[in-house]
Amino acid sequence: MIVREGKSEYSISYDPLPGSPTFIASPPATAMQTSRQRQILLVGSLSLTALLLGGLIGGYGVSRIVWQQMQDPAFLRRQLKTVAADDKGPSADGTPPLVRVALAEAKMIRPEKPIIGRLIEVRKVTASSEVSGKIIDLPVDEGTEVVGGQTVLASVDDTWCSLALRRGEAQVASAKAQWESESNELTRLERLWAQNATTESELQLKQAAVAGLKAKLDEMQATVDEQRERKVRSVLLAPFDGTVIVKHAELGQYVTPGDPIVDIVSRGQIDARLMVPESAINFIRPGQTLPIKIDAMGEEAAGEVVSITPYGPSASRTFPVHVRLDDGQGRLKVGMSVTATIGMGAERQALVVSKDAVLVRPDGSTVWVAVAGPQGQTVEVQPVPVIIGVRSASEYAVEPETDQGRKLLRPGVQVVIEGAERLAAGQQVRIVTLAEGSADLAQPGQVVPPAHPTASQSSPGKPSANREG
Secondary structure, eight states: OEEEETTEEEEOOOOSSTTOOOOOOOOOHHHHHHHHHHHHHHHHHHHHHHHHHHHHHHHHHHHHHHHHHHTOHHHHHHHHHHHHHHHHGGGGGSOOOEEEEEEOEEEEEOOEEEEEEEEEESOEEEEEOSSOEEEEEOOOOTTOEEOTTTSEEEEEOOHHHHHHHHHHHHHHHHHHHHHHHHHHHHHHHHHHHHTTOSOHHHHHHHHHHHHHHHHHHHHHHHHHHHHHHHHHHTEEEOSSSEEEEEEOOOTTOEEOTTOEEEEEEEOEEEEEEEEEETTTGGGOOTTOEEEEEETTTTEEEEEEEEEEOSOOOTTTTEEEEEEEEEETTOOOOTTOEEEEEEEOSOOEEEEEEEGGGEEEETTEEEEEEEEEOTTSSSEEEEEEEEEEEEEOSSEEEEEESSHHHHHHSOTTOEEEEESOTTOOTTOEEEEBOSSOOSBOOOOOOOOOOOOOOOTTSOOTTOOOOEEOO
């Protein structure tokens, strides 16, 4: 028997012997569930505690091993040897590292500023319908090249225009015949009036009638000319040489005057649009030739400045400048990025090196000079701290900071343009050329004692520099 008490249920059974009832009560179901949850929580807590203890013990063991290794002199010496070998790179086995060199020159140079821009079209037009009707021919698509005055862009149904033209021509013929008849009658009346055989009022009425017929004939002729022109303009021709870039209509579409058909951009010439900052705008003038580099193609072309807009965005302090380029082969595309080089002043004489020869450190710039070694048969390198003056696209004008540097870095000496990042003062090197991988020693020049380290020079074996540019 089931006995309910509140939310609990008890099962009661009786002894089969008469007169001896025995009650057996089962525990509530909710109490059993609570007991199971407590067991699960206990097991989870014990597992997490064991995991944390294991991690602490493992970390302690690793730290003890690391601490013991850091106290071992032999282990530290092995690590230092490994780092030193990695730092020296190709020279770890005693072989002089390979470097490329170029000559320092004394020549004229002027400061230049690169300006980023993009190519835009010289002309762009939306060719629109000039008549009403259904498009019955649309032979062009996006990317189609067109010839001005020859290529058909679209043809509009001219059936109704042709019928109106025929009707107008018939009306003109009728009005012309009537006007000629009245003109002949007017001529007859003029002769009679000259003979006093008719009245002046009758003559004036005839003259007015002839003039009215002539005006009506001219109006009808104008209507015919209008229909004839509308028929001609139902065929839309390209306005200039270019390329279709957008289609606004499709075959079978009904259009009215002014509805766009296609967009066309010109070809043959293209403009580079530059946003020139205010610091450089006065160094440009219309008609000036500027070198323009097409970034996507890696090529450079000369362009002519065709316009300078004296009004620009106030936030950026820049002014739009258009430079026109010839594109007879059609390789340049609207939207390509370009870089223009603008001269920022007059040329001046200076010591010039390749921009790849200049290394920049936190405390200055350095040029590595290749000089003759002690025996005159080897080549050593010495660092020369420099100050960068004029900057151009590929070359820098530099000035050594010290007298010792001026003795080392002079016109005609060889400077390292590749491989200087891991050099040390007085280190021997092998000079290679671009064409061959074999070593090609530089010609020994004037023997100059090695330079003393300067504030701009890092410690030997631990260079930290970035190549300028």
